[in-house]
Amino acid sequence: MASSSKTITVVSSDGDEFEMTMKAAEQSKLITHMLDEFGVSDKVPLYNVNSETMAKVMEYCKKHADHEAAKEEDGGAAIGAGGEEELKKWDDEFLKVENGLLFNIILAANYLEIKSLLDSSCQAVADMIKGKTPEQIREIFNIKNDFTPEEEAKLRSENEWAFQED
Amino acid sequence: MEWDSNSDLSGDDEETFAFNDGGLLPFPVENLLQTTPCGFVVTDALEPDHPIIYVNTVFEMVTGYRAEEVLGRNCRFLQCRGPFAKRRHPLVDSAVVSEIRRCLDEGIEFQGELLNFRKDGSPLMNRLRLTPIYGDDETITHVIGIQFFTEANIDLGPVLAPAMKESAKSSDKFRTALSTLSPLSAGDRNVSRGVCGILQLSDEVISLKILSRLTPRDIASVSSVCRQLYELTKNESLWRMVCQNAWGSETTRVLETVPGARRLGWVRLARELTTLEAAAWRKLTVGGAVEPSRCNFSACAVGNRVVLFGGEGVNMQPMNDTFVLDLNSKNPEWQHVQGLLNDVFVLDLDAKPPTWREISGLAPPLPRSWHSSCTLDGTKLIVSGGCADSGVLLSDTFLLDLSMEKPVWREIPVAWTPPSRLGHTLSVYGGRKILMFGGLAKSGPLRFRSSDVFTMDLSEEEPCWRCVTGSGMPGAGNPGGIAPPPRLDHVAVSLPGGRILIFGGSVAGLHSASQLYILDPTEEKPTWRILNVPGRPPRFAWGHSTCVVGGTRAIVLGGQTGEEWMLGELHELSLASSVN
Numbered sequence: 047m048a049s050s051s052k053t054i055t056v057v058s059s060d061g062d063e064f065e066m067t068m069k070a071a072e073q074s075k076l077i078t079h080m081l082d083e084f085g086v087s088d089k090v091p092l093y094n095v096n097s098e099t100m101a102k103v104m105e106y107c108k109k110h111a112d113h114e115a116a117k118e119e120d121g122g123a124a125i126g127a128g129g130e131e132e133l134k135k136w137d138d139e140f141l142k143v144e145n146g147l148l149f150n151i152i153l154a155a156n157y158l159e160i161k162s163l164l165d166s167s168c169q170a171v172a173d174m175i176k177g178k179t180p181e182q183i184r185e186i187f188n189i190k191n192d193f194t195p196e197e198e199a200k201l202r203s204e205n206e207w208a209f210q211e212d
Numbered sequence: 213m214e215w216d217s218n219s220d221l222s223g224d225d226e227e228t229f230a231f232n233d234g235g236l237l238p239f240p241v242e243n244l245l246q247t248t249p250c251g252f253v254v255t256d257a258l259e260p261d262h263p264i265i266y267v268n269t270v271f272e273m274v275t276g277y278r279a280e281e282v283l284g285r286n287c288r289f290l291q292c293r294g295p296f297a298k299r300r301h302p303l304v305d306s307a308v309v310s311e312i313r314r315c316l317d318e319g320i321e322f323q324g325e326l327l328n329f330r331k332d333g334s335p336l337m338n339r340l341r342l343t344p345i346y347g348d349d350e351t352i353t354h355v356i357g358i359q360f361f362t363e364a365n366i367d368l369g370p371v372l373a374p375a376m377k378e379s380a381k382s383s384d385k386f387r388t389a390l391s392t393l394s395p396l397s398a399g400d401r402n403v404s405r406g407v408c409g410i411l412q413l414s415d416e417v418i419s420l421k422i423l424s425r426l427t428p429r430d431i432a433s434v435s436s437v438c439r440q441l442y443e444l445t446k447n448e449s450l451w452r453m454v455c456q457n458a459w460g461s462e463t464t465r466v467l468e469t470v471p472g473a474r475r476l477g478w479v480r481l482a483r484e485l486t487t488l489e490a491a492a493w494r495k496l497t498v499g500g501a502v503e504p505s506r507c508n509f510s511a512c513a514v515g516n517r518v519v520l521f522g523g524e525g526v527n528m529q530p531m532n533d534t535f536v537l538d539l540n541s542k543n544p545e546w547q548h549v550q551g552l553l554n555d556v557f558v559l560d561l562d563a564k565p566p567t568w569r570e571i572s573g574l575a576p577p578l579p580r581s582w583h584s585s586c587t588l589d590g591t592k593l594i595v596s597g598g599c600a601d602s603g604v605l606l607s608d609t610f611l612l613d614l615s616m617e618k619p620v621w622r623e624i625p626v627a628w629t630p631p632s633r634l635g636h637t638l639s640v641y642g643g644r645k646i647l648m649f650g651g652l653a654k655s656g657p658l659r660f661r662s663s664d665v666f667t668m669d670l671s672e673e674e675p676c677w678r679c680v681t682g683s684g685m686p687g688a689g690n691p692g693g694i695a696p697p698p699r700l701d702h703v704a705v706s707l708p709g710g711r712i713l714i715f716g717g718s719v720a721g722l723h724s725a726s727q728l729y730i731l732d733p734t735e736e737k738p739t740w741r742i743l744n745v746p747g748r749p750p751r752f753a754w755g756h757s758t759c760v761v762g763g764t765r766a767i768v769l770g771g772q773t774g775e776e777w778m779l780g781e782l783h784e785l786s787l788a789s790s791v792n
Contacts, residue, residue, distance in 0.1 A: 059296055059297030060301070094296040095296060096296050097298070098298065149410055153412075153417075156414075156417055156421075172422050175434060176426065178430075178433060180433050180436035180437045183433060183434060184438070187409060189410070189438050189441075191438060192439050193436075198436070205433075205435065205436055207432070207487045208428055
């Protein structure tokens with residue numbers, strides 16, 4: 047019902063306002079649902095997304111909305127054969143941020159129900175874990191080892207199977 | 213108000229407060245409390261930025277923040293709207309904040325009113341009283357905050373209820389799944405100080421969105437990181453997703469129908485099918501009879517049923533009948549199904565009675581025997597090599613797509629084929645890849661038993677045969693490790709996860725054919741390994757047939773050992789603990 051030229055305003059928990067096009071807003075199922083139910087008149091408060099994260103999410107939604115629009119426009123000619131791959135490369139670069147921001151992006155994508163962003167950001171975190179030892183994982187994510195030495199020894203033998211060659 | 217450091221702590225008014233971790237606050241403080249319930253916070257003034265070391269339950273209930281979420285942080289987070297905001301909300305009066313700063317710097321008491329926010333973002337007015345506590349040497353050691361909270365009359369816009377309820381619902385489902393685990397004690401929770409760490413993501417997001425993308429080995433690594441992650445990795449739903457990602461949805465679906473596997477649980481199943489630590493030979497005696505007795509039949513499994521077809525009887529008389537054995541039943545026995553010979557037939561097991569349907573495929577390949585075949589996706593039949601009527605060895609590969617209305621045989625065009633052969637095996641792994649092993653292969657005018665391995669990826673646009681090499685020799689088809697002695701007419705079993713298990717067959721010289729060999733073609737440098745398994749294996753010579761039932765058992769049928777063929781006795785290699 048809303049034309050693509052309309053915009054909506056979202057407000058971060060820090061009180062900053064961000065404008066986004068309807069097409070970009072449609073990337074988020076939550077916002078779409080809200081707009082369907084409550085209409086577009088007011089500013090949309092997203093109290094559990096801070097400004098730093100909101101800026102990144104806005105960037106993502108805009109990029110993906112533009113990509114979709116280009117696909118629709120001339121049957122994909124504007125994007126070309128390598129278009130999907132290019133978008134994936136853009137996503138990979140986009141997610142090269144420090145861990146704290148990355149986790150906030152995951153939280154925001156989960157809350158705002160932006161499936162593609164949630165999938166790629168979670169994959170990025172999974173990639174950081176792949177092939178790492180527990181100690182390395184602790185270092186990357188700044189996690190304290192709260193096992194006692196006895197518990198650690200027990201865990202080592204419990205998990206031995208996963209590290210042996212068959 | 214100052215506390216005299218030498219005051220007698222054993223006075224009438226003494227009341228000690230226990231910290232959230234069990235330590236005691238060593239001075240009487242009840243005088244500071246008003247009669248109405250108040251929030252009560254103690255901060256450590258000697259540590260940088262005055263971290264909270266104690267909050268009372270009123271604080272927890274009113275603000276919605278649990279003690280373990282706020283210990284170690286400065287109180288100013290209450291000026292941010294909700295746990296994710298990083299800056300003080302613009303409606304918080306900065307003049308009051310400056311006044312608090314001034315009083316703390318000067319070491320005097322503060323009293324005033326400040327806008328705060330609950331964890332759910334709703335606003336609170338906080339009538340606050342901050343009192344510094346002095347230690348032995350006139351330095352402030354602690355600051356005590358007493359908060360009298362009231363509702364704030366501010367409209368900050370709607371809080372988004374609908375979606376939050378939804379995510380709470382799915383969280384609840386997940387929590388129920390977790391509730392069978394022993395609860396995490398509050399003090400063990402790994403909380404990073406005010407910075408969003410991975411552990412501040414919800415359990416659901418961590419498990420189902422991040423951990424589910426990892427292999428079993430990575431999950432084992434994660435489980436050793438800290439207690440919270442350990443608990444998460446014990447979740448069955450998570451392991452089901454991991455197994456599905458590692459082995460494919462077809463295998464996981466089949467495994468779900470096996471009662472024994474279900475009782476074992478996904479955690480244990482993943483482990484046993486990775487390490488094969490519970491693999492053991494078992495002999496099964498089944499009822500019914502396959503008569504006349506025969507060898508060189510074909511056997512395949514559909515779910516938990518074994519289908520045996522054709523073969524050669526005494527005097528090489530070809531057979532064309534079919535037998536079905538249901539291993540799920542309490543007393544499995546062979547059942548005879550009337551059948552036909554020629555071309556391709558599909559047995560509809562669910563029809564009553566089970567009946568064959570002829571599939572007339574157009575452009576069939578050259579008639580042959582001793583070829584290898586396998587099925588892809590459950591719908592495509594692949595046939596390769598073998599021996600034509602004329603005695604010529606073949607090296608072609610044909611595919612028949614049974615899901616089409618009118619199935620047509622299609623030869624897979626390749627620039628190069630491995631030397632033609634008979635008696636080799638074709639196994640499917642990794643979804644759409646096939647692996648060819650062994651056989652009696654042509655080498656000039658001669659034929660030799662082979663232990664070469666070749667693979668082909670049928671998902672590629674132009675599939676081609678590749679050697680699986682461990683040696684650097686060009687044209688060599690041998691992975692590293694201890695290769696199985698060359699053989700034909702052996703048995704190859706595809707395991708979940710892409711590995712191939714080889715045993716049996718006709719082996720030259722004094723080598724034992726019952727030794728199990730295992731190869732993972734998905735490794736960077738595929739290497740043969742020997743698998744030692746307890747129990748008594750069948751005595752191998754040739755003519756055996758095998759199939760994998762329910763993802764966890766390899767059934768070996770029949771075979772010519774020079775003795776009478778006993779099809780009433782099956783040998784089973786079970787890969788996971790049988791839970792009976």
